[in-house]
Amino acid sequence: MKFSKRLLIVLLVAVISTALIVLEKFKMPLNIFLWRYIFDAGHIPLFGVISIAFLGISQTFWERRFANPMIHYIIAFIFAGLLGLVTEVIQYFTPRDADLWDIINDGIGAICFLGLYFTFDRRLTGSGVFLSRKLKYIIRLAVVILGLVAMMPTINWIGAYLSRNIRFPVICxxxxxxxxxxxxxxxxxxxxxxxxxxxxxxxxxxxxxxxxxxxxxxxxxxxxxxxxxxxxxxxxxxxxxxxxxxxxxxxxxxxxxxxxxxxxxxxxxxxxxxxxxxxxxxxxxxxxxxxxxxxxxxxxxxxxxxxxxxxxxxxxxxxxxxxx
Ligand SMILES: [Ca+2]
CATH class of the missing domain: 2.60.120.430 (Galactose-binding lectin)
Incomplete structure (x- = not known):
């Protein structure tokens, strides 16, 4: 393997490790509703980034092995999903709560980021996979809607806090x-x-x-x-x-x-x-x-x-x- 490829893989592994450290470090910073929900929503971009890193590793490592570029996306999704599952299973055995919603958010993050990247991926050109311009926009729109729906509880809480702060000194x-x-x-x-x-x-x-x-x-x-x-x-x-x-x-x-x-x-x-x-x-x-x-x-x-x-x-x- 070429040096530049090795470097790329090291970098991508570093990205994944950093994302996991962020996940670990900021787990429940304060027992406050808003932070809890912001943190839950944070799984989406975090696992989005992780899935893109896995995609990069797969595309670099198995560049010639798979003729169909879609395989790399499937591999990236599976690895990101497994990592999400493993982090929750580990939490299950620690005092922290494992949460099914976290795993779902991990998966949604991977789908959104991989989906978006897919519509910009130059490697697809000449590979037999062709996306029309219209299909690209549909995928982008679907990804944005999916991400927003998944972040709805958090957006809702932000609304509740804004409303609370505006109404003060009325408390209830x-x-x-x-x-x-x-x-x-x-x-x-x-x-x-x-x-x-x-x-x-x-x-x-x-x-x-x-x-x-x-x-x-x-x-x-x-x-x-x-x-x-x-x-x-x-x-x-x-x-x-x-x-x-x-x-x-x-x-x-x-x-x-x-x-x-x-x-x-x-x-x-x-x-x-x-x-x-x-x-x-x-x-x-x-x-x-x-x-x-x-x-x-x-x-x-x-x-x-x-x-x-x-x-x-x-x-x-x-x-x-x-x-x-
Ligand atoms: Ca009243």
């Missing part, structure tokens, strides 16, 4: 579908309903109806609200209770440093009377809540409302979480 008012990507319940159900007339706070709008189950520790959570709360004085929101008696609801606020220790976050028991309750919590109180430190008001990560072992199922309505 149940008026946007984007918002619901950040809202969760445990042992409770959330439904977005038109504001009941007596919820004088927000007539004509929607509110969140939470049905807490009496079993377990039901809660409602706003995960990853807009994180930087500096420059504001109060957190406020409204709770409407249908209960004939006063109920106690615990408000919890975490920052990203929260370590599952109750003293390491803000906790406050709210007495919720029948009817409308307007809650205002000074941010100073929240900042100074943890026992041995201050809450990082640049990095708020969770707002939760929970009930401790209610005697019966309890329904409340929530609205207008915001800073002032």
């Amino acid at each position: 008012n149940f008026e946007s579908n984007w918002e619901q990507k950040f809202v969760f319940t445990n042992n409770a159900s959330l439904s977005i309903v038109p504001s009941p007339e007596y919820f004088a706070d927000s007539i004509g709008n929607n509110v969140g109806r939470i049905d807490f189950n009496k079993n377990g520790q039901p809660n409602f959570m706003i995960v990853e609200p807009y994180p930087d709360w500096t420059g504001y004085d109060n957190l406020s929101f409204s709770i409407f209770s249908e209960n004939p008696e006063t109920i106690n609801i615990e408000l919890q606020i975490n920052d990203r440093q929260y370590n599952k220790n109750n003293e390491n976050r803000f906790n406050k028991l709210l007495s919720i009377n029948p009817g409308l309750n307007k809650i205002t919590v000074p941010l100073k109180e929240i900042t100074n809540a943890p026992k041995n430190r201050q809450l990082d008001m640049h990095k708020i990560s969770l707002i939760a409302l929970s009930l401790a072992q209610p005697d019966s199922n309890i329904t409340i309505y929530l609205d207008n979480f915001r800073l002032k």
Whole structure:
């Protein structure tokens, strides 16, 4: 083999190794929805590049062996697919999660990049494989659509974050579908309903109806609200209770440093009377809540409302979480 060919193969192997190192190094940089989805989508270009490198190796190594240039594409796809499978299988045996979607994204990345390269490949000329100009454009269009569809969950999350950031200092008012990507319940159900007339706070709008189950520790959570709360004085929101008696609801606020220790976050028991309750919590109180430190008001990560072992199922309505 000629020196230049050897060099090319070494280079291509280096490209593949670098792509794998990137994959390993940046696995779950932060436990944040957006990063997770961006990382998942990152499999597409990464394995796209890997498949092109395999194509280059195959075309260089077995240049004369296969008369049909398509064989190299099939080899590249199989090798990229196998590598994707192997990296996930290895993860299966480590604390990290193996993910079928990652393998699918690996395959999609390989198809998109190989497909695109195919329409530009000069080696095809004179090999018997002929692509009309029209067919080339159809392949390119199909590849772009496939890539976009595969990246849809990520694009969706980017939309949700942009919308969240634009709406701030409103944190949650149940008026946007984007918002619901950040809202969760445990042992409770959330439904977005038109504001009941007596919820004088927000007539004509929607509110969140939470049905807490009496079993377990039901809660409602706003995960990853807009994180930087500096420059504001109060957190406020409204709770409407249908209960004939006063109920106690615990408000919890975490920052990203929260370590599952109750003293390491803000906790406050709210007495919720029948009817409308307007809650205002000074941010100073929240900042100074943890026992041995201050809450990082640049990095708020969770707002939760929970009930401790209610005697019966309890329904409340929530609205207008915001800073002032
Ligand atoms: Ca509302």
